[in-house]
Amino acid sequence: MRRSLTTVAVAAALASTLVVAGCSSKDDSGGGGGGATGGSTGGSSALSIQPLVQIDNTGKEVAASDASGAADPAGDGSAKCSDVSLAMAGALTGGNAALGLNIYNGAKLAVDEHNKANADCQVTLKKFDTEGDPQKATQVAPTIVSDKTVLGLLGPAFSGETKATGGIFKQAGLLSATASATNPGLTTNGWSNFFRGLGNDNSQGAAIAKYMTDTLGYKKVCVVADNQDYSVGLADVVTKTLGSAADKDCAASVKQGDTDFSATVQIVKSAQADAVYYAGYYQEAAPFVSQLRSSGVTLPFISDDGTNDPEFVKQAGDASKDAYLTCPCGPAPSDFATKYQASAGKAPGVYSVEAYDLVTIMLKAIDSGVTDRADMVKFFAGYDGQGVAKHYKWDSSGELASTTTWVYQVK
Amino acid sequence: MSAVLLHEAVGSVHAAIATDVIDFDSHRLFSNFWALTVEGLSYGAIYALVAVGYTLVYGVLRLINFAHSEIFMLGMFGQYAVLWGMGFLPRGNAYDEGIALTVMYIGIAMLGGMLVSGGAAVGLERVAYRPLRKRGAPSLTFLITAIGASFVLQEFVHFVLPLLTDHKFGGLNAQQPIRLVQETTVFTFFGADVTNVDLVIVVAALVLAFAVDRFVNATKFGRGIRAVAQDPVTATLMGVSRERIIMLTFLVGGLLAGAAATLYTLKIPNAVIYSGGFILGIKAFAAAVLGGIGNLRGALLGGLLLGVMELYGQAYFGPQWRDVVAFVVLVLVLLVRPTGILGESLGRARA
């Protein structure tokens, strides 16, 4: 009896407040303006990640390369080939699917452009889902290898699965060109078929560390990293290169999936440092920087290519303002961004450009008459040309001969 | 005891390798002591509210409602949807609506979260647990069902909800935050900044906790809950509808989880994600056990203690040890004092 009365009362109260609220609060839905008094926060929608400067491994500025001569997957339209395909392996479902999809969409754009221009050479792009899980990758890899039409593989996407499957592709002599696995150890295994389409953690970490100490003049930096392969490696390099500027007392390690960084924030807050470096992905970087700012820490925030994603700005809002983000990847040229948007239905993300470039090189190989896996690997080893993101030329280990890092800033 | 050994073994392995894997930084702990305490209390208050849900259900049914963490997660989505419905679009920055309106919006969002959580909890009881009770299933069957329900609720939000809502809610990634309050320092306390959000959380949690305590200890329904917890058969003979009491228990637990979810998203607006309840739920359960499961006040005490200890632990050992600290505390408490600190059952708890 009494219970039902209370329920009715609660429901009535709720309904009435909902009505009131529904009538009164639409004012905020109009783009970005902060309602009645949100003047100071009004600029959030204007924030975006802007390229700042390109630096080399010692943190020195280098001039941006000219992307106008970039290789075009369309070629001259006269290529002839039959029954060839390229494979893409990476996480397409599961918790790490976002990066895999960025890569897939970039690759698909290149293949589509090629197929549209070359009626006599239709290349199929086959996607293989590893879920980012090494064991799954070992089950997927034999399927890729035993498909004899596959001439080249874009991937694997993550360092862990690459470690687990590298031997498989090596033994099969299948080109394995990764657009995203940045663990430095991958090129030390003697995998002659492995090519990395971007700088590894060593180059990015060293570059930004030098940039922080030399150009930005930080004397004391807190290095925070999450527990993922990529982040741990990167943080290691950054800490080493920073040397005495890396403050051990405020170095912290968090976990993938964390949203509550209160202890880390307290540690950083009491450390009197000049800057915070975060190695990890935007999923954690966004709440971390928000919590730093809301507890009054105004130190400069520097992070990596995992954070270099429009989502970071969307999630963190003004807290992301002025953050420096690095990437071994160059900014997506605007016409690439337009094409990508039209093809994938969203803005290019991290590694999309690399995937596009690498697949373009594979397609060029096919257009030039490559018909088996060994020739494909040879083509890569001898390749020297401009891509949309950067200049591609590999050394004997499969690392890019010259790597540069881009520094971006949220403005 | 041998968990202690395990811990020591780890410690000695550690000492042998002598590195920076564990920090053992007492300076960091003591210099930030009050700041950590304040933060810890505000997280602890949230744990406490969730823990009440575990403790009530356990007290009445002797069942660990493993899926309670997912009820909490649904609460986060509930309040998010209500905010969205009121015209707050997600964005990186906080809205600034003035104190009075903000409090009202939070209140409405909280009611929304509570309704979703409470409804989900009652629904869960209906769909998953009641058929088992009718069949007189053993307790492990309940636990396995609860694990199944936990999967289902998570995956529902992960896969099905986005399809139903045109990809507005749910899915793989965290929801873009809706921030109602910009966290700002209200006053300083022994060098520790106490923010408006901390205050709201602790005050709201205390009010809710007090209300539940009164509800259980001083109302007719509360008497029913206590009676069923003490002796279901006799309670039934005395005219207490057991089914009704069980439903009520799930409802109260769910409502509190929804409230906790709203408070939690005030603190961490980015936390609205399908997997966001799991670890928090385990910790809330640990809190309930810590205080004495089945004991209402124990849950509150346990929650606050766990919240604070977790932050001390993070400062002392390093942030990566947070969950280890929580689990080790749970294991140790169970070994040393299996009935928890206050260790009384719901039925015997006196006002």
Added chain:
Amino acid sequence: MTTTTASVPAGKNRPYSGTGDRLRLWWDAQARPTQWLIGVPFIVFIAFLPVLRIPVLTTVGTDFGGVMAQFGMIALVAIGLNVVVGSAGLLDLGYVGFYAIGAYTVALLTSPDSPWNLTDQWLSQRWAWLFCVPIAIAITAISGLILGSPTLRLRGDYLAIVTLGFGEIVRLLADNLTTITQGGRGLQGVAFPYFGGTDKNPDGVFSAGNSDAPWNSGLWWFWLSIVLIVIVLLVVGNLERSRVGRAWIAIREDEDAAEIMGVPTFKFKLWAFMIGAAIGGLSGALYAGQVQFVVPTNFNVINSMFFLCAVVLGGQGNKLGVILGAFIIVYLPNFFQGRTSLFGIPIDGNDIAGYKYLFFGIALIVLMIFRPQGLFPARQKLLAYSRGLYQAARRAALGGDRATSAAAVLADGPADASSDVPGAGTKDGGDR
């Protein structure tokens, strides 16, 4: 847990009437040599499934051999977990911890990334894996002892949560002790057994590089795991038929009663825990060898739940049932992965595979309500009776004259025993 009464209508006097039961009675009635004669070809047939590559059965997006290798490992895990959950009735939600310890033991001893790598000092890479497997088993058994000795005094639900905590602690330790385990970077280049190296496969058939379907490394790992499964089944089966097994069942059915009847319950629970842990460790060692790369993210709680799913789905207490359960949870998602059409009907297999946790969650709830004993339920056998009795039971069951035969004992025995589910007599179970 393995109660059978719930599904048997009270009025029906033929509790042994299902196909499964007939099969079981028939099987039990066969002489040992006959059982081997039938069993061995069957196992060989299963072993050659990945070679035969039967059209619809063969997975599309992933390599069938690799999938079967994973099935072999999970089947081992399920058998081990079944000892703990099914036989002794101890709910262990942290079983993945043992799997992780097994994998990490092998990885730490043989990976070049590890500080404790033995292969560069005195152990040849070829024999390293084989050498490490017994060590892995021993270490997981010891860790089972370490976890079990304090926690097994806790009952039911509490034990479940503490073991859950244990599983997480193991993973977090692997993640945090970066100087030993490399943390999130993982340990690469784990040793694997060297066997049958040729020019084409210089590292032998077990190396990941051996990828030519169908005779690829996945198949070899599957075969290895079949051998291990058979050995483990023999060991566990013998244990179950011994005093140990009877003690486990007594504990599962009513711990207090067992204690009063003189069963040292704590000791036998500890045994169950250690044996279960050791089998989990063995499986982990297989994992480390096959994937050759070990990283903490593969050992999170959700895997524990997955293992439990295999056991519950298959039928707790039924060793062969849980193997089928393992097959279901490993094979089904892979069956759909990468498949674009099934029997001509277009489907989006990747999507369906992605829903696996949803389906398994629903399956758990539905099973617990309608068939808590699992898809392939265990019948409680009166273990002390001999084969002769089963033969008598079979004759009786087939002849229909059960009133005076031993079948009555058999048929009624379980019904009586199973009404006495864990905790039924105590306050917490009986009043639900």
